[in-house]
Amino acid sequence: MAAKNKTNTKSKTKKGKPDPVVVSGMRPTGALHLGHLNGALKSWQRMQDESACYFFVADWHALTTEYAATDAIATNVDAMILDWLAVGMDPERSVLFLQSEVPAHAELFLMYSMIIPVPWLERVPTYKEQQEQLEGRDLSTLGFLGYPLLQAADITAYKATQVPVGEDQLPHVELTREVARRFNRLYDEIFPEPKGVIVPAARVPGTDGRKMSKSYGNSVDLTDDPEQIEKKLSRMVTDTRRQRRTDPGDPKDCPAFQLHEIYCTPEERAELTEGCKTASIGCLDCKKVMIKHVVAEVEPMRQRRQEFEKRPGVVTEILEDGGRRAREVANATLAEAKEAMGL
Secondary structure: OOOOOOHHHOOEOOOOOEOOEEEEEEOOOOOOEHHHHHHHHHHHHHHOOOOEEEEEEOHHHHHHHHOOOOOOHHHHHHHHHHHHHHHOOOOOOEEEEEHHHOOHHHHHHHHHHOOOOHHHHHOOHHHHHHHHHOOOOOOOOHHHHHHHHHHHHHHHOOOOOEEEEOHHHHHHHHHHHHHHHHHHHHOOOOOOOOEEEEOOOOOOEOOOOOEOOOOOOOOOEOOOOHHHHHHHHHOOOOOOOOOOOOOOOOHHHOHHHHHHHHHOOHHHHHHHHHHHHHOOOOHHHHHHHHHHHHHHHHHHHHHHHHHHHOOOOHHHHHHHHHHHHHHHHHHHHHHHHHHHHOO
């Protein structure tokens, strides 16, 4: 049987205890936006000083929905790394890497596919939800059905203990826990059961009121300049009861006010809530308070990104180093798993 918990798969604290291990990734399917920033990147940035962190560009996962249009994936990979650097991701404190550069993910996925029942995958809520939302695409592929299992491989390759996610992704983490339990029961106690860590403001509304998404065309991108941000957010949908300036509304029913909850001060929110309910302030004036905070946060990031763009080869250098570090850990885990399965 395989030796358990090899020390080279986790970093150590000063007291000799394993650090928490954090793993997460993003698909390179387009520009990053406020949803990514508030739903993931801010939490990732904080975790860099608290845990051993592995953050990857999920190019294999991009194929689950974009398999028919792959021309932009390579460009999106570079753009994503630049965005990560702009918001404060540090390759010295985290391992930043490209998923497809670590073949151990794919091999673990194949091994898991031999022991995980298909109904476990079919019951993942996002499986049917995305099929309904992404109209006009054939998502009847094995890769789309199995992508939560590939996520399980992504996570367990580093023996992760924490996975920062939005609430809609918790079922994916639960599946990973089930995969770990089944493997450990069948073969050997190799994999910890990771916990899903709900990140604040994980569900950020888009300009049309739905969850902000590249696929829906409702995003405010991290590369948008102040004029673009103001134009997009000024048109964001609000409480449908406010058809006229004199109609009162309720911030609880206003998609735009969800961004106020993220960006505005408690004093501003209290004043704007009163103004909305009494119709003493119009929706556009209300949005302007929030817009100035969004611009104040995003504009410095956009400028930092421009500075990184002036450094040729910086993305390649980061991904090569991160890939090497990730492979070292993932390959050690894979070796344990293969030995446990008698391979």
